[in-house]
Amino acid sequence: DTEVTQTPKHLVMGMTNKKSLKCEQHMGHRAMYWYKQKAKKPPELMFVYSYEKLSINESVPSRFSPECPNSSLLNLHLHALQPEDSALYLCASSQERGQGGFTGELFFGEGSRLTVL
Amino acid sequence: AQTVTQSQPEMSVQEAETVTLSCTYDTSESDYYLFWYKQPPSRQMILVIRQEAYKQQNATENRFSVNFQKAAKSFSLKISDSQLGDAAMYFCAYRFSNTGNQFYFGTGTSLTVIP
Numbered sequence: 553d554t555e556v557t558q559t560p561k562h563l564v565m566g567m568t569n570k571k572s573l574k575c576e577q578h579m580g581h582r583a584m585y586w587y588k589q590k591a592k593k594p595p596e597l598m599f600v601y602s603y604e605k606l607s608i609n610e611s612v613p614s615r616f617s618p619e620c621p622n623s624s625l626l627n628l629h630l631h632a633l634q635p636e637d638s639a640l641y642l643c644a645s646s647q648e649r650g651q652g653g654f655t656g657e658l659f660f661g662e663g664s665r666l667t668v669l
Numbered sequence: 670a671q672t673v674t675q676s677q678p679e680m681s682v683q684e685a686e687t688v689t690l691s692c693t694y695d696t697s698e699s700d701y702y703l704f705w706y707k708q709p710p711s712r713q714m715i716l717v718i719r720q721e722a723y724k725q726q727n728a729t730e731n732r733f734s735v736n737f738q739k740a741a742k743s744f745s746l747k748i749s750d751s752q753l754g755d756a757a758m759y760f761c762a763y764r765f766s767n768t769g770n771q772f773y774f775g776t777g778t779s780l781t782v783i784p
Binding site for chain 2: 583585592593594595597600602607608642646648649655656657658659660661662663
């Protein structure tokens with residue numbers, strides 16, 4: 553299984569809503585990532601979890617709250633978002649160094665397309 | 670600062686022809702991985718090819734090959750026998766081999782394949 557599965561694929565929310573994006577992988581990867589991507593732009597790193605601990609937070613506003621319940625799951629909780637937060641949110645995973653056969657690359661999910669009204 | 674430059678925002682190629690996408694990067698590290706990712710419209714970003722900086726031999730994956738020039742910090746992607754399904758955004762990226770989980774992405778090249 554080389555998939556990263558993200559749900560939902562599409563999400564429309566108002567500025568006062570609370571919603572969550574979910575991500576799951578069963579490749580045994582111990583690093584998981586959230587990226588934000590605008591159309592025709594490169595992905596922008598938001599958060600990285602390494603061995604279920606938050607290791608990178610790229611000064612993301614507190615209206616985005618990540619959570620890593622276990623080594624296979626990654627959530628992104630959304631609250632009081634702004635219209636400019638509308639984007640494609642990509643989850644990715646990779647091996648961590650020390651895992652056998654480290655190859656370094658990111659495996660991406662299909663993304664959750666978020667629209668904030 | 671770690672930077673990746675893709676100087677061609679848009680490229681086009683005739684079906685069955687060959688196209689080369691350029692990528693240069695700036696780092697003082699000597700050990701790193703380089704990647705080309707492909708993102709078709711409204712579809713998933715997938716790895717096209719990867720190169721380990723300590724390997725002098727250029728990586729190849731079927732119709733995709735790279736020209737890796739470490740001293741020049743250049744990592745271009747050649748697509749041979751272009752197919753309609755090659756139309757996508759292509760992102761060049763690298764990460765350090767020994768530390769951190771930061772990936773540095775270029776700004777992307779949008780490739781159009783003309784039938």
